[in-house]
Amino acid sequence: MIKSELLKDKGVLVVSPVGLLAASDFEHLAEEIDPYIEKNGRLHGLMVHTEFFPGWADFAALISHLKFVRNHQSKIEKVAAVSDSGFLRIIPSVAGHFVKAEVKHFGYHDKDKALEWLVSR
Numbered sequence: 622m623i624k625s626e627l628l629k630d631k632g633v634l635v636v637s638p639v640g641l642l643a644a645s646d647f648e649h650l651a652e653e654i655d656p657y658i659e660k661n662g663r664l665h666g667l668m669v670h671t672e673f674f675p676g677w678a679d680f681a682a683l684i685s686h687l688k689f690v691r692n693h694q695s696k697i698e699k700v701a702a703v704s705d706s707g708f709l710r711i712i713p714s715v716a717g718h719f720v721k722a723e724v725k726h727f728g729y730h731d732k733d734k735a736l737e738w739l740v741s742r
Contacts, residue, residue, distance in 0.1 A: 622646060627653055631740050632665035639671075641678040644685035651689060663696045666739030667722075670703040672729050700724045701735035 622640040627633075634654055658664055677683045700722045727735040 625650060625653060633739050634664060635668045635670055637670045638675050641675050642682050643678045644681045647685040647689040658696050666699045667697050668701045668703055668735055668739060670732055672705055695721045697722045699739050701727055701739050703727045703732050703735045705729040
């Protein structure tokens with residue numbers, strides 16, 4: 622399950638996984654941000670804020686996640702992985718090979734610093 626908040630004034634989507642990720646989570650995220658992207662052309666930032674990455678409920682959820690990334694990565698300028706999770710700590714070095722967005726890691730308690738980075742030009 623993913624909690625999300627679209628900060629329209631900043632052009633940032635904050636997502637917080639709170640349990641195993643399901644395929645429907647990514648469908649809901651797309652429904653939330655696609656109208657914003659259609660109206661504004663892109664999202665300035667995406668923040669993934671979670672103390673520990675919970676993983677996926679099943680293989681379908683992983684595939685849905687990968688499709689979400691494929692369909693949205695060119696429309697998001699920056700991604701902040703705000704977590705103490707070892708998995709999310711390595712994302713910037715791996716994601717650079719697959720996504721257009723600039724990706725940076727922040728510690729779990731550095732949410733404000735991450736948001737500041739996401740909205741900076």
